[in-house]
Amino acid sequence: MAGDGLVDEEYRVAFERVQERLHAGDSYEVNLTHRLRVESGIEPAAAYLRLRELNPAPYAGFLQHDVPGARAWLLSSSPERFATVSTSSTSGKGSTTDGQRLLETKPIKGTTPRSDDPVVDAEHRDRLASDPRYRAENLMIVDLLRHDVASVCEVGSVEVPQLMEVESYETVHQLVSTVRGRLRSEVSTVAALRALFPAGSMTGAPKLRTMEVVDEVEASPRGAYAGAFGWVSGDGRADLGVVIRSLVTAGDGRWTVGTGGGITVLSDVVEEHAEAALKARRLLEVFTPS
Incomplete structure (x- = not known):
């Protein structure tokens, strides 16, 4: 494929194996991810403050697990909601009444870059809204999540x-x-x-078979990446984000950044590799002196 020289060999091989699975009918869409490794002496708290400045997002979070033998930090600037559970009364479409709980998830599937040029930026936005490939990716995940949500919700x-x-x-x-x-x-x-769990946007469809494909083709375990984090209250409420656009470290100066995207039979290896790099770019800037 033209432009393959822009793609590292490990990603290209994984992409080709995913395409084989897609054409064999094992999956309709596979979220192919990989991990980037960075070494830096920056302290987790300082890294998080810089991350918030560079990439503000709804599910920003700083989680510290400071236990001997299992120290870890998760620094998140995730835009994606994994799920909320609401117990309060609301009005309008999708309303609840006292005693009922509303489960909601907001999958993200489809990404284009921002531009400093307003005209180009609008073009990127319009392309995302209208491109058949992005819409197909999103629709497949919506169907998957309708199934997941329906499995625990009232009929209709x-x-x-x-x-x-x-x-x-x-x-x-x-x-x-x-x-x-x-x-x-x-x-x-x-x-x-x-x-x-796990978030359908981070697996693909159908979920169980696609998770097996992911396990076969990805070179390393995802760890916390593509999982979920947030809070669960004793009264039944909850609010969790998807672990994307996040940094993970054990406090030893070594950092892991996960990135990736949804692959369908229409996907181009160069475009998908570039999209994954775009998602990771601001996170990597955390380690560049300002």
Whole structure:
């Protein structure tokens, strides 16, 4: 393929193996990811403050697990909601009444870069909203999540109030949908979160078979990357983000950055590699002196 010289060999081989699985009918879409390794003496707290400055996002978070023999820090600037569980009464479409709980997830699938030129920036935004490849990727994940949400929600309550809307962040435009439903009374909050895990946007569809493909083709375990983090309250409420656009370290000066994107039969290896690099770019700038 023209331009293959721009893609590192490990990614190209993994991409080709994914394409083989897609053409064999094992999957419709595979979220192919890889890990970047960085060495830096920057302290986690300082790195997080710089990350917030470079890449502000709704699911920003600083998690410290400072236990002897298992020290770890997660620094997140994630734009993606894994799930919320709400117990409060609301009004309007998708409303709940007292005693009911609303489960909501907001998958992101589809990314284009921002531009300092307003005209070019608008073109990138419009392309994301209209390109058949991005829309197909997003729709497949929405269907997957409708199934996951329906498995723990009341019959007839699952809806998609937002389908393929563009949200703009510091460095990228993203195609975002919303899937939600009313949790069945016998389903606990933890059980609901377990039913959605891992995030469909970070696996592909169908989920279980695609996870097997991911395990076969990715060169290293994902670790915390592509998981979820947030809080769960004793009253049943919860709010968790997807672990993307995040940095992980054990406090030893070695850092891991995960990045990737959804692959379909229409995907181009050079474009997908460039998209993954774009997602990681601001995170890597944390380690560059300002």
